[in-house]
Amino acid sequence: MTSRSARSTPSTSRVALWRDARFWQWAGQGLAVAVVGLILFLLWSNLTRNLQRLGLEPGFDFLKFQAGFGIGETPIAYQPTYSYWRALFVGLVNSLRVIVFGIGLATAVGLAAGIARLSRNWLLRQLAMVYVEILRNTPLLLQLFFWYFAVFLSLPKEGEINLAGISISNAGITLPGGLQLSPEFSALLLGLTFYTGTFIAEIVRAGIQSVPRGQSEAARSLGLKPALVLWLVILPQALRSIVPPLGNQYLNLAKNSSLALAVGYPDLYAIASTTYNQTGRAVEVMILIMSSYLLISLVISLLLNFYNRSVQLVER
Amino acid sequence: MTSKPPELASTSTVWHWLKRNLFDSWLSSLFTLVCLWVVLYAGWQVLDWLFVKAEWAIVQQNFSRLLVGRYPPQQYWRLWVVLALILGLGGGLTWYGIKAKQKPISVFTLTLYLLPVSFLLVLWLIGGGLGLPIVNNNLWNGLLLTLLLASVSIFLAFPLGVLLALGRKSELPILRGFATAYIEIMRGLPLIGILFMAQVMLPLVLPGEWRLDRLLRAIAGLVLFNAAYLAENVRGGLQSIPKGQVEAAKALGLNVPLTLALVVLPQALRTVTPAIVGQFISLFKDTSLLSLFALLELTGMTRSILAQPQFFGRYAEAYVFIGLLYWIFCFTMSQLSRRLERS
Numbered sequence: 001m002t003s004r005s006a007r008s009t010p011s012t013s014r015v016a017l018w019r020d021a022r023f024w025q026w027a028g029q030g031l032a033v034a035v036v037g038l039i040l041f042l043l044w045s046n047l048t049r050n051l052q053r054l055g056l057e058p059g060f061d062f063l064k065f066q067a068g069f070g071i072g073e074t075p076i077a078y079q080p081t082y083s084y085w086r087a088l089f090v091g092l093v094n095s096l097r098v099i100v101f102g103i104g105l106a107t108a109v110g111l112a113a114g115i116a117r118l119s120r121n122w123l124l125r126q127l128a129m130v131y132v133e134i135l136r137n138t139p140l141l142l143q144l145f146f147w148y149f150a151v152f153l154s155l156p157k158e159g160e161i162n163l164a165g166i167s168i169s170n171a172g173i174t175l176p177g178g179l180q181l182s183p184e185f186s187a188l189l190l191g192l193t194f195y196t197g198t199f200i201a202e203i204v205r206a207g208i209q210s211v212p213r214g215q216s217e218a219a220r221s222l223g224l225k226p227a228l229v230l231w232l233v234i235l236p237q238a239l240r241s242i243v244p245p246l247g248n249q250y251l252n253l254a255k256n257s258s259l260a261l262a263v264g265y266p267d268l269y270a271i272a273s274t275t276y277n278q279t280g281r282a283v284e285v286m287i288l289i290m291s292s293y294l295l296i297s298l299v300i301s302l303l304l305n306f307y308n309r310s311v312q313l314v315e316r
Numbered sequence: 317m318t319s320k321p322p323e324l325a326s327t328s329t330v331w332h333w334l335k336r337n338l339f340d341s342w343l344s345s346l347f348t349l350v351c352l353w354v355v356l357y358a359g360w361q362v363l364d365w366l367f368v369k370a371e372w373a374i375v376q377q378n379f380s381r382l383l384v385g386r387y388p389p390q391q392y393w394r395l396w397v398v399l400a401l402i403l404g405l406g407g408g409l410t411w412y413g414i415k416a417k418q419k420p421i422s423v424f425t426l427t428l429y430l431l432p433v434s435f436l437l438v439l440w441l442i443g444g445g446l447g448l449p450i451v452n453n454n455l456w457n458g459l460l461l462t463l464l465l466a467s468v469s470i471f472l473a474f475p476l477g478v479l480l481a482l483g484r485k486s487e488l489p490i491l492r493g494f495a496t497a498y499i500e501i502m503r504g505l506p507l508i509g510i511l512f513m514a515q516v517m518l519p520l521v522l523p524g525e526w527r528l529d530r531l532l533r534a535i536a537g538l539v540l541f542n543a544a545y546l547a548e549n550v551r552g553g554l555q556s557i558p559k560g561q562v563e564a565a566k567a568l569g570l571n572v573p574l575t576l577a578l579v580v581l582p583q584a585l586r587t588v589t590p591a592i593v594g595q596f597i598s599l600f601k602d603t604s605l606l607s608l609f610a611l612l613e614l615t616g617m618t619r620s621i622l623a624q625p626q627f628f629g630r631y632a633e634a635y636v637f638i639g640l641l642y643w644i645f646c647f648t649m650s651q652l653s654r655r656l657e658r659s
Contacts, residue, residue, distance in 0.1 A: 025488055028488060028491065029488045029489075029490040029491055032488075032490055032491050032494060036494055043521040043522075044521075046520070046524075047520050047521045049524070050519075050520045050521075050524060051520065119347070120337070120340055120344065121337065121338060121340070121344045121347050121348060121351075122337035122338055123338060123347070123348050123351040123352065123355070124348070124351050127351055127354070133647065134643065136646075136650075137597075137601075137643045137646035137647045137650065138601070138639045138643050138646070139602070139604040139615070139642055140601070141604040141605055141607070141615060142615060142635055142638065142639055142642065143639075145615075145619075145631070145635055146631070146632070146635045146636075146639070149631035150631040150632035150635055153631075154629075154631070226341075251504075255504075255506035255507070256506065257506075258506040258508045258509065259506075259508060259605070261508070261608060262608060269506065269508060269509065269512075273512070276516065282517055282520060283517070283520070286513055286517055289509050289512070290505055290509060290513075293504065293509060294501065294504045294505065297503075297504035
């Protein structure tokens with residue numbers, strides 16, 4: 001200490017600016033802001049110039065105009081004379097419909113397949129593995145095309161295939177109680193369910209395997225039946241490691257529902273795409289698509305965080 | 317998983333195996349019977365369809381179109397050279413990694429050096445120029461385009477992903493904010509939306525003189541999207557590096573960039589290699605979305621073939637065939653990444 005202070009002159013005890021780490025930190029951040037700002041500015045100025053050249057006045061006023069196109073499935077009242085705004089809202093409701101049912105069904109399928117992959121029954125285990133390995137390793141879009149064109153549109157007319165009150169035909173699925181699902185909705189729902197189900201199955205399997213063996217041995221020695229061991233002892237503990245990655249799969253399913261376009265189901269993205277084709281309003285449509293999907297993702301994340309907190313172990 | 321292969325020494329062990337694995341309890345027996353019925357019924361239906369009902373003319377007549385699209389046949393030799401190059405390189409690196417006695421540099425570093433070089437070589441062979449006749453990129457279709465799209469995109473997304481991951485782990489709040497915002501927004505959006513943005517918005521936000529063709533816009537979309545996911549993978553790797561490593565590097569007098577380049581990143585990237593392979597698999601599957609944007613990659617090519625009147629209605633045959641192609645690649649890669657994870 002003494003030798004060092006003796007060498008440096010007393011008046012310049014401060015280190016030089018370029019040897020100060022804090023200076024570089026601030027300079028680095030300043031540079032980052034400048035670069036990002038410059039890029040955004042350039043993009044923005046190009047955008048305004050290009051829009052001017054195309055003669056498009058930016059703004060959301062066009063949403064009030066008459067949409068003029070029909071929509072195949074309208075869970076809420078809609079006519080072609082209604083506004084674009086209303087059409088997009090119908091799309092949002094359609095999206096939410098398939099997301100909610102898809103999440104429910106995919107969880108059931110995934111849970112069943114995940115448990116089956118660890119079953120003591122050899123045949124069941126192999127079947128579950130074949131299901132997971134085939135569907136996980138092919139593109140979802142291809143599966144949707146397959147479900148729609150090769151399955152539903154190739155099915156016989158209504159009334160020929162009837163399983164326990166569920167009628168399956170080229171007009172879709174009719175559930176007992178008269179609930180009619182269109183072929184587009186059915187293809188999308190089944191495609192999303194079975195594709196996401198494979199990923200959930202793997203998560204469930206890993207979750208169950210993460211529970212120490214002693215837990216199931218202890219439960220069995222208490223005299224619980226295998227099904228009860230799974231339901232009362234293993235699954236509640238496995239949930240802790242299952243729920244966070246499961247949430248990611250729900251988010252993926254919600255985002256993947258935008259592939260509805262491929263089978264002609266009028267979801268949010270499909271209707272936004274039609275709106276763009278009719279009006280040429282790329283920027284506005286883009287903003288609408290982005291904000292709605294971000295909002296959907298956010299809501300799912302929040303719900304899952306809430307649920308996650310309730311299953312996590314509360315430690316002393 | 318846990319079952320050992322049955323020993324067929326005598327009938328009693330067969331009986332024993334059957335009893336233990338298939339008829340353990342009445343519930344298990346019920347499952348076995350139901351599964352057996354499913355396997356036999358579905359198996360019969362599938363075989364009947366494959367060999368009797370299906371008409372494979374659509375695949376037979378369009379085989380080369382599905383694989384390489386409209387690439388001129390007299391230039392096919394270039395694709396064979398590319399294939400040989402990739403197989404040779406892959407085989408060579410595997411041999412080097414497993415068998416070679418002396419390793420002056422690690423497999424990892426060697427791959428890192430060889431990848432960019434071989435990549436440019438492959439692009440030159442396919443595209444032409446510099447002495448080879450030029451093949452315009454609208455003629456590269458089918459599986460060839462699918463593979464190219466996936467590998468070019470992951471290749472370009474990788475540096476961006478590493479930068480984003482470093483940004484997100486940075487101690488500088490503004491940098492961290494930018495990186496986090498980018499990653500979270502991208503991950504909250506569907507890929508089809510990003511591709512739509514790349515096709516429609518990119519021409520609007522770039523200077524009017526820049527004409528990006530459809531293929532480049534598609535790649536831009538895939539890169540922007542995958543960089544965010546790669547960043548999260550790399551971040552996982554960064555988090556797995558013990559603090560002592562950075563402190564030791566600092567004690568040796570390395571500055572921040574050198575610490576990252578020589579100490580942190582090599583270790584972090586090695587741990588996340590399986591995750592990156594996983595990301596490549598999903599990118600490979602995702603390229604099929606480009607068929608919705610008029611690109612003739614494997615799925616798009618199939619759709620354009622299905623639109624011809626002579627193949628009308630042969631959806632199942634076409635989709636099953638290309639599904640098999642996709643499956644072979646994805647399954648091989650996922651097995652590879654599983655093996656990497658274990659070693």
